[in-house]
Amino acid sequence: MKVYVGMSGGVDSSLTAALLVEQGHDVTGVYMKNWTQDLPGMKCPWADDLADAKRVAVQLGIDFKVFDFESEYRHKVVDYMIEEYRAGRTPNPDIMCNQEVKFKLFLDSAIEDGAEMIATGHYASVENGVLKMAADTNKDQTYFLYRVTGEALQKTLFPLGEYTKPTVRKMAEERGLFTAAKKDSQGICFVGKVGIREFLSQYVEQKPGEIIDKKSGKVLGHHDGAIFYTLGQRHGLELGGGLPYYVIGKNMEKNEVYVTTQLNDDTLWKSHVELNSIHWINDAPADGTYQIRVRHRAPLVAAQLHGHTLDIDDPQRAVTAGQSIVIYQNDICLGGGIVL
């Protein structure tokens, strides 16, 4: 089978390519060039990543290509992210990246280029277009994949789904892949180690505003833009005294951030959630009880689905507008929606 593997230059995608070669596929490695811009205090590692991906391809003796998605990525992912933040929400750009770039743009481009299937190093499993959690429940990445379509998954392979991360590292090492010990990437995939705040500051003007105690209504301090704060956030408020303060809301028009020291504040714990732009990977499930996940790596919890609303058995912390809730039935990832 002719398979195009998305190779980021990390261990996971390196081993993915290696395994596919061993399985006898006709493998082509593809580096997706999504973001190349340096940011203050942070050099974009794209050139190094590309070099790493290429070296692994050479090592494996497979074809290697670079797909340039920079312009689309900028529009579909980065602009989306900035707009969402401007609207006072907290988006998840990596989910958008999977939906728009990896499993749409990359898939289409690969097929057009002659591929029969694509593959990535995600920790997830797919069977007949059905998305399932990875064997390594600690690393499972289905949360980021819930906006992919069943049709796309029909043409997708996730060779790492049955392995754990430590095993992957070991297998990479056994095969002499020089990316075997490369550190896991984290943070927004394109921003790298730079904080979201630093990144946003490049695109958004700073505007001083007040930090207000929800209970007393007193002004406790000042910030330089409500846009930089999100629900449940604790650090970066620079408020001293007594107990730690947590963000429990904000008003974009007034540019005000509301805080409290009460860990059990109502707005911090939600059990009833309205979902927006729901997406099902395959058929829409009937109303009923399912398992849901409020954020990546959050434990699965039971919830009742009624159309566009979810009633969660146990209230969840910092369920934030713009973030995604993903819905599961046993180990199957059905889809999910964005918190309204």
Added chain:
RNA sequence: UGGGCUGUCGCCAAGUGGUAAGGCAUCGGCUUUUGGUGCCGACAUUCGGGGGUUCGAAUCCCUCCAGCCCAG
């Protein structure tokens, strides 16, 4: 101007004669392919200033300074 109170790290705050708790914030690290959360570590040779008592004081005494409150 009388009377009372207070002054310990950027903030809150223990400690009332035995040689400076803790929390917040901040900084560093860990966890994490989103934001965020969480975890670990660092962080006052010094207690508003100056004298004095004492083997020894942030803790007792004197004095000065600053702030607050009640009187006026």
